[in-house]
Amino acid sequence: MSYTSINDKRVVKNISSLPSSLNSSDGLSFKEEPRGPVETIYFNKKRPLPKEDLFFEEFEDIMGTPQPSRPCTLVWRDVSVHVKLKDGKLKRLVNNVSGIAKPGTLIALMGPSGAGKTTLMSALAYRNPVGTIVDGEIAMNGLPVGDFMHRESGFMHQDELFVENLTVIEHLSIMARLRMDRRTSSLVRRRRVNQLMRQLGLYGSRYTRIGGLEGRNTLSGGERKRLAFATELLTDPGLLFCDEPTTGLDSSSAQKLVSLLRASAAQGKTVICTIHQPSSELMALFDKLVLLAEGRVAFAGNASGALSFFESLGYHCPITYNPTDYFIKVLALTPGSEGASRQAIKSVCDRFAVSDAAKELDMEIHLEFHLMDHENEESRRIKQDSFKAPFFFTKIMWLVYRFMLVILRDPRVQTLRIVQKLAIALTAGMCFIGTVRLTQAGIQDVQGALFIIIAENTFSPMYSVLHIFPEEFPLLTRELKAGLYSTPIYYIARMIAQFPGLVIEPTLFTFVVYFIAGLRATVFAFSFTVVVSIAVLNVAIACGSFFSCAFGSMPLAISYLVPFDFSLMLTSGLFLKLSSIPKYISWIRHLSWVMYSNEAMSILQWDGVDNITCVVSDNNVGTPCLSTGEEVLGKYDFQSNRFWIDVMALVILCFAFHLLALVALRYRTRRK
Ligand SMILES: Nc1ncnc2c1ncn2[C@@H]1O[C@H](COP(=O)(O)OP(=O)(O)OP(=O)(O)O)[C@@H](O)[C@H]1O
Secondary structure (H helix, E strand, O other), X not given: OOOHHHHHHHHHHHHHXXXXXXXXOOOOOEOOOOOOOOOOOOOOOOOOOOHHHHHHHHHHHHHOOOOOOOOOOEEEEEEEEEEEOXXXXXXXXXXXXXXXXXXXXXXXXXXXXXXXXXXXXXXXXXXXXXXXXXXXXXXXXXXXXXXXXXXXEEEEOOOOOOOOOOEHXXXXXXXXXXXXXXXXXXXXXXXXXXXXXXXXXXXXXXXXXXXXXXXXXXXXXXXXXXXXXXXXXOOOOOEEEEEOOOXXXXXXXXXXXXXXXXXXXXXXXXXXXXXXXXXXXXXXXXXXXXXXXXXXEEEEEOHHHHHHHHHHOOOOOOOOOOHHHHHHHXXXXXXXXXXXXXXXXXXXXXXXXXXHHXXXXXXXXXXXXXXXXXXXXXXXXXXXXXXXXXXXXXXXXXXXXXXXXXXXXXXXXXXXXXXXXXXXXXXXXXXXXXXXXXXXXXXXXXHHXXXXXXXXXXXXXXXXXXXXXXXXXXXXXXXXXXXOOOHHHHHHHHHHHHHHHHHHHHHHHHHHHHHHHOOOOOHHHHHHHHHHHXXXXXXXXHHHHHHHHHHOXXXXXHHHHHHHHHXXXXXXXXXOOHXXXXXXXXXXXXXXXXHXXXXXHHHHHHOOOOOOOOOOOOOOOOOOOOOOHHHHHHHOOOOHHHHHHHHHHHHHHHHHHHHXXXXXXXXXXXXX
């Protein structure tokens, strides 16, 4: 690779052309805007910092500025991207595109809407959506692109997705754990997080929540974009892709963000960025312009070269027009005369393909591929990345931490839920005060109290998790694509994080109902009723998770879950005698944790009881008198020797539903 000397010149040129808002000492920082109540720190004025930060500052002084990232040359030749349509036909989105991106260069990828910018950038970044077929050659530093691109390059998406309840520092610290090489020391990781927060003007907002708080202080749109940028910079990749990073920002924030990209390029990174309608000032920060139209290259080279190229074709940009707006206007389809527009676009692309600029570009591309073809095995091996991903348990631990922060900070999930549970438990318990006795009428009351415990731990929890996976799905698929973790790691971490709540909630509820209603007062009966109620809640959550993962949207999941939970109730043993359920539906009882738990809790209440009084009253005249617990269990088709079978069935159902949920989630994420 012989790009170093050219790039060194380029870097020097870039630094000298930085806007004044950039701090020239590190090439990638800017003064923070003062913001409301949050502490504002201007780093170019040496203000006292907290002890911990002084430590980092000293450490940085000792260490010097970080190592420049690995220079990356990305080259692509004759790249076409097709997508398979539902009718089986192929649609071409990108048509035979070639190009090169060198270190220290900031490239603007522009074109009218639908030109294929995002599609091309995704193909170059090896982040194609499922269903797209990429032909042609794409190589980074002489290696055909592959999974390593997820680590060696950063991809800033147009819409930034975060776990909204986290603060800036929490988000970056967790991302550092998940993204950085496992051999990186904790000191270096913390230093990198601090450094990025300072450089990107996020330090003053480090304890500010990213979002999720209505009416309270959260990050602004510009800060969110900078945080997304900081996240991509954690591993200091040599190559950065940014998909419309300025969309939704005001002109000043857009200017700041592109200045940061400019500064990154000045540090030696290769930055490719799609952008819509940049102002002339913004455009001046870019080194190269690539214009796409109808999936083809209409121009590639310096922005000034674009003006003369279009002029040579007879397209004179009016003096009052922003040149880039003018190019897009020329290359866009005009409604009503699409045929003529397509012809004009084809003519521009054809003329560029035979232009001197294109020939020069072709030579550069051929040279890169030629060098790559003649590279020996040894130098290829050296280039293979030696990245060591964090261990399985490290990933689980940090994801559990992230989920726990979210759970603890979401009042819907915590305080309100517990208060609601206690209120229901008190109300339900009070209905049974004095009714639970060893009499004929008392039998129904005991069974009623048990059913309340089971139902409360089944139905509302099962529905309460339906929203989780559809809501988290976009962030999950993005983080999966970035190679941060796998679907099982995500799922296991989510379940571990919510497990404490799944123990506390049923324990509290059962405790209150059990004692207010006055159910069987033995330690064994009480403690195992609690154990069974915990198991019930966990099976219900596992089943809800399965429906949530399998159907992907809450309305769809609800419409399938309602008939299922209806059949659960019917086969619980309370409304229908189990032996009289018709054969074609009776199999559902084997899935019915309501039945297993009802049987187990009934055994705990009635096993060994032999003193039920038998007073004939107007209410039970004509009905057989049940004088022992065994007879009570027999009435519901329950057997006293099945307690441990019921407990085992609950455990198996819990694991089975979780497994099904995981399979469904994996299937859905693989299709994305
Ligand atoms: N999965 C798909 N199936 C069918 N057509 C698709 C698919 N993905 C993209 N396209 C089409 O391919 C074309 C290029 O899409 P792409 O998103 O790359 O355009 P773009 O230049 O980034 O547009 P914009 O600036 O509006 O984001 C568009 O016409 C789009 O409708």
